[in-house]
Amino acid sequence: MEQQAQPPLRVGMVGYAFMGAAHSQGWRTAGRVFDLPRQPVLAVICGRDPAAVSAAADRYGWADTETDWRTLVARDDIDLVDICTPGDSHAEIALAALAAGKHVLCEKPLANTVEEAETMARAAETAYARDQLAMVGFNYRRVPATSLARRMIADGRLGTLRHVRVTCLQEWLVDPEFPLTWRLRREQAGSGSLGDLGAHIVDLAQYLAGERLAGVSALTETFVRERPLTDGTEGRRTGAVTVDDAALFTGRFASGALASFEATRYATGRKNALRLELNGERGSLAFDLERLNELWFHDAGQPAAEAGFRRILVTEPDHPYLDAWWPPGHGLGYEHTFVHQARDLVHAIAEGRRPEPSFADGLQMQRVLAAVEESAAKNSVHTPTSD
Template identity: 65%
Template sequence: MVGAGFMGAAHSQGWRVAPRFFELPLAPQMSVLVGRDAARTSEAAECWGWTESATDWREVVARDDIDVVDVVTPGDTHAEIAIAALEAGKHVLCEKPLANTVDEARRMAAAAESARARGIRSMVGFTYRRVPATTFARDLVASGRIGEVRQVRAEYLQDWLSDAEAPLTWRLQKERAGSGALGDIGAHAVDLTEYITGQRVTRVSGVLETIVSERPVLAASSGLSGSAGSERGAVTVDDLALFTGRLDSGALASFEASRFRTGRKNALRIEISGSRGTLAFDLERLNELELYDATEPESEQGFRRIYVTEPSHPYVGNWWPTGHMLGYEHGFAHQAKDFVEAVGSGEDPRPSFADGLHVQSVLDAVSRSSDADSVWVDVD
């Protein structure tokens, strides 16, 4: 695994736990953790369960004893690492968004397609597809439970940047992150909408806003650690993204991605309205779905809450007894499970790098729309 930050901890949990709760066709061995700082990476490797640590990902990718490369670095390095790993014959799992630009994503998708012909698999880490409630919502929509999809509202709301004196980190720098709220969390809203509805966003109209234009620079290190000094640096990404999208069917979807919604900690919320009913999901209540059945008698209509904790629900049967809740980290175990099963069976895992390229194209279209006073822009 290349990257030893927050996502490194989350992915490590997935790799460590998945083979202990699911019968996998292959046994993942957590061999090498790669990071820039030798001492901190060594400590993280020991803490998270990796056999060894390293600082040069190129040397690790070239090793014969490595079969899988998991990329959890900032977006500016995704393309270089993933393409090199695929060309070296390694299966690749890459965190979202796939890249910082459409051009990088295209090159990654092309490399994945070339590797696929040699039996090498690749997948993008849109982990929220693996929350049992969202997978179940996808199944309900596919079965026609809410009828024809007419309207979607998707939003990902956080408040961790609402303090204007919070320090400048790599996530606020375009050259490292590619975009701000749009790519960091808006990508999840786009992917989850497409995953649950089975449709793609074809056109968008949007606006991007940078609410705080400069922040204190960290005095030490470029991560989330270190203290803020007196120097200030420019924020070069968006803090807020608002856009409307048109789906394949012609249905409209509204999207919001904000890291300034005070009081919202990690609220990925989606509501899908159809001709027969509505489904609603909120990540801050990730074991639940809300279902409105418009076919019931008028006297009995209203949203009802479904606890997605039964053994018959996706993934849940391998965990705890009915009613014992799952958490954020379980999605990473489900991601590892699905990836290993696909590799073991010689099948293509989803979402693919091509899927990641599509989401990147949606994000790019939103950015171009904002630059052109919110005109409608077709998604490439």
């Protein structure tokens, strides 16, 4: 007897800016590349501006629009709610969607506070008993090279882990005349570079290491504390920047391995320089997002005369995700991480298994971010005294 095909997965997305465009690409493409158990359908996109959300629907391929997320959540023709909004609305939308019986995908970081994240994680656990899944969108896990690195580390290729170093360097705030957007307001964004960039690199470090941070020590700084407002009023008006511009912190994993993290929006000349290196007793792995089809591996077991980092071109069909894409040597890009994210979530829903990263993982991340902020608030830079 043939197995009955599962119904399509009807997606409703809240938000249509940068992440909305990226998630749309993922949902639109996943079922055309991968053989999925349920076909994603771009059912409804939601945004407050009717003209803008209608234009986004036409551009990205959504069938219908709403201007109130509450209406979207209440619709009975939606199976999954995808949240691509600023952090201050994540909790409210996710909780309502779970209560309405929907699956949920929520962009990172999960929430603006630990308390919100705790409530969301509890709601997701209750919903899981009703066969509803909730996942956090950490897309850099879905780069084939980072997934391959995770596989190699899990297979023991590095042996006992000793050091992890991760940076995410951007320059988009270097100009002091850049306006005061929502990302620079704590009440909307929760934090600055820490939550926006730091959440990515901490999640990636923990994912690759296969363990969690046990403690952190941090410094943060806001370099430009007033920025121009964009409310259209006459005359020059500024508002206070209430988040960090840069975060620098060290950490220790539960195993004792050490880690260092740097997240900044003030690295002049850097666009999105996410780089990591993991050193173990038997070898090392290095990755650079700007060369995302490559992974660098050093095998300490090689003779000294032949040892050194060697490049792995991650385009082979037995590399993660790549059996469905192009012939070897034909690389992928940033947008494909969202295709892989959609693929993984569809499979988890169809199989009824917990997705990764879950809301519980998002809560743990929120606690790390809170610990970094707490440490930075206590730390101060001391000037060495002269003899």
